[in-house]
Amino acid sequence: MNRKEYNNSVDLYADGLYRFMxxxxxxxxxxxxxxxxxxxxxxxxxxxxxxxxxxxxxxxxAYRTMLDRIKKMKPLSTETVAYTEPNHHEQYSDAGEILNKAVNNLPEKQRSAIRLRDYEGYSYQEIGEILKMKESQVKITIFRARKTLKNYIGSLEVLI
Amino acid sequence: MKKITLHNYEAFMLDHFEGTLSYKDKKELVLFLEKHPRLKEEFYEFEMLDLSDFETIPFVFENKEEIKQKAELDVLLIEHLEGIISKTNKKRLNELLKVIPNAIQEQNNYRKTILTKPNVTFPKKSKLKKRGIVIPMQFWYSAAAAIIGFIVIFDFSTKPQPQTYQANSITTISERIALQKVPTIILSEHLDNVSKDSLISNNWSTKKGSNKPEYRIQNNPLPKTNPTRDTNNKTQEINTNFIANNNTETKNDSLNITQQNLHTDLSLIKNNKLQTAKVENQGIKEISVKEFLQLKAKEKLFKDNTTESKDLNSNNIIASLANKLNNNTKTEVTYSTSKKEKTKTTHIKIGKFEYYRTKKA
Structure with a gap:
């Protein structure tokens, strides 16, 4: 890889990487x-x-770095970050916001897998390489994530 | 043995029905029930209950197929959403969508699970980039411009500018002298080096087998005189000096022409054509003044005395300019190109600045 290719990769991937992080x-x-x-x-x-x-x-x-940071931050976060009760009167501006809230409640692997899939359009194999999972595991993970999200959206629609 | 009370009598009753109650406990239980007639009724009701009666009732879960179909629908909807559904499965999905109530709603809900890419851009992207040497112009032009710039700054600025003649004056001189039957080659050849006081002499080497004229510049001025010659004698040996007359651009120009051991056929100088060499008993090559000047320019540029044509492509010009710059300045300047099977590498070095560029040939 040379300098030109490096700069190209900045142009191509910096935004996506930042979005994912x-x-x-x-x-x-x-x-x-x-x-x-x-x-x-x-x-x-x-x-x-x-x-x-x-x-x-x-x-x-980036994923590895993020996990390392989360591990380091965890003991601090339990002491310093106060838990806030979910606000039942919270207003969601749109469906995307509702979905993002739901995604944030997913287990970490499901969260990352579905974001890599939908934001970056990665294949199961590529997601497997990034998350250190087998391709079949990635499929199951995304399957479960989608099902959870669908149920969440469904339940909200019933409430609304 | 525990004492039977209102708080634990159920356990004694249960043990009795299961047949695990001891004889002493049974006696205690009977006495306890006698004391509490309401519980005695309960005891007999409990005894009458025979669960085995229920085993004869057939239990059939009627929604088994529906559950299977819903599970299948989930899988197929996600496969469809992910774009990995096969034709067979797609057909099956369409069937299920018709059969299962709320299947369309389920499909819509699954569609909503696709995350939309947020419009986020990394704010410090330019800081991440590694800056190299920026060559904003097209490569060749910029390289040539840089080298020419160096030559202009370091080379010619320290040297006196020679007086130069315009091209049209060459023609004028050539034509005029041609009319006077004097070889114009001399005037044209050193034109760019002639100063007011330059003395140019031309030694025509006529050794057999050689057609390369030799030129020499002398910087001592000569007094201006008029040439003397016999114009009627077309073939004559000229050993005298010819000095340009007043028709040259500057009156003070002194041009000395010496032609040795050459049989010059002055009649050949027609229509601005001149002979580059003449060897006895061999053919005479004619060349226009313009062509002659181009040849000389190439010779000078490449320091090559051969008159063979050399491609004046951008590589050669830049290499020559770089070489000239290298010779005339303290700065090390090199320019080279090398070709491999599939790649072409260009290398430029100007002092500490060094640039490589490899591209597909």
């Missing part, structure tokens, strides 16, 4: 830090990374 950890600064870290790592390993597999490299590295 922002939605996964919900904090702009952390998401930006992770994206910068990942591209810095890529630049350091520019000679060893294949240009054709750079997207997979970036998302895998």
């Amino acid at each position: 922002l939605k996964s950890i919900g904090n702009e600064n952390d998401a930006q830090d992770i994206v910068q870290d990942v591209f810095l790592k890529l630049w350091e390993k520019i000679d060893t990374v294949n240009a054709e597999k750079v997207k997979s490299y970036l998302f895998t590295a």
Whole structure:
């Protein structure tokens, strides 16, 4: 991979990577830090990374970095972040917002898998590479995620 | 043995029906029931209940198929949503959508589970990019412009500018001298090096087998004189100096022409054509003044005395300019190109600046 290809990958994947991180950890600064870290790592390993597999490299590295950060943050978050009761009068502006709330309640693997699938259009195999899962596991994970989301949407419609 | 009370009598009754109650406990239980007639009634009701009677009632779960179909519908709807459904399954899905109530609603709900890509852009994208050497113009033009720029700055600025003559003056001089039956080659050849006081002499080497004229520039001025020659004698050996007359652009120009051991057929200088060389008993090659100047320009550029045509493509020009720059400045300047089977590599070095570019040939 050369400098030109590196810069191309910034143009092509920085937004998607940031979107994935922002939605996964919900904090702009952390998401930006992770994206910068990942591209810095890529630049350091520019000679060893294949240009054709750079997207997979970036998302895998970002996902790993995110998990590491979450692990480090967890003990802090339990002490500092106060739990807020769900507000029953909360107004949802649109269906997308409802869906995002539902996605945030999914287990971590399901959340990441469905985001990679819908945001980035990854194949099951690619998602498997990023999340370190077998392709069949990815299918089951996405299946369960969709079913949960469908039930959630269905139940809300009944309420409404 | 525990004492039977109102709080634990059910356990004693249950043990009795299961046949695990001891004889002493049975006696206690009978005494207890005698004391509580309401519980005694309950005891007998309990005894009459025989669960085995229920085993004869057939239990059939009628919605079994519906549950199976719903599960199948879920799988097929998700497969359809994910775009991985087979033709057979798609056919089956259409069947189920007609059969199962609320199936269409289920399908709509599944459709809503597709996440829409949020419009998010990374704000620091430009900071991530690694800047190299920016060459905004088209590569060749920029490279040539840079080298020419260096030449202009470092090379010619320190040297006195020679007086140059315009092309139309060449024609004028050539034609005029041609009329006077004097070879114009001399005037045209050193034109770009001639200064007001330059003395140009031309030694025509006429050694057998060689057709390359030799030129020499002398910078000592000569007094202006008029050439003397016999115009009627077409074939003559000229060993005298010819000095350009007043028709040259600058009156003070002194052009000395020496032609040795050459039999010049002055009649050949017609229509602005001149001979590049003449070897006895061999053919005479004629060339126009313009062609001659182009040849000389190439010779100078490539420091090559051969008159063979060389392609004046951009690579050669830039390489020559780089070479000239390298020779005339303190800065190391190189330019080279190399071709492999499928790639072409260009290398430019100007001092510490070094640039490689490889592209498909």
